[in-house]
Amino acid sequence: MRLPVLSGKEVVKALAKRGYEIDHQTGSHIILRENQDPFRRVTVPNHKVIVPGTLLSILRKAELSREEFLVLLK
Numbered sequence: 883m884r885l886p887v888l889s890g891k892e893v894v895k896a897l898a899k900r901g902y903e904i905d906h907q908t909g910s911h912i913i914l915r916e917n918q919d920p921f922r923r924v925t926v927p928n929h930k931v932i933v934p935g936t937l938l939s940i941l942r943k944a945e946l947s948r949e950e951f952l953v954l955l956k
Contacts, residue, residue, distance in 0.1 A: 885934060885948060887931055888931075888955075889929065889931065890926050890928040890929050890930075893926050894912055894926055896951065896954040897914055897924065897926070897940075897944060900954055901916055901918060902924060902944070903915055903916075910927055910928045911925050911926070911927050912925070913925050914926060922945070923943075924944050
């Protein structure tokens with residue numbers, strides 16, 4: 883299953899539905915923090931296009947499957 887081409891802001895919006903909040907931003911990278919235990923941190927580049935490998939890495943760190951992430955995009 884292919885992932886859509888997304889911007890950093892779209893990825894942040896989808897992860898917010900899963901309980902991630904913006905902790906801070908350093909340069910062009912947005913650092914998100916899970917709002918409940920285990921308080922994972924995920925870094926999302928604030929770029930117009932997130933390349934597929936980077937998106938997969940973000941999903942791995944957030945412990946989300948592709949299918950779970952696609953549901954969050956709706």
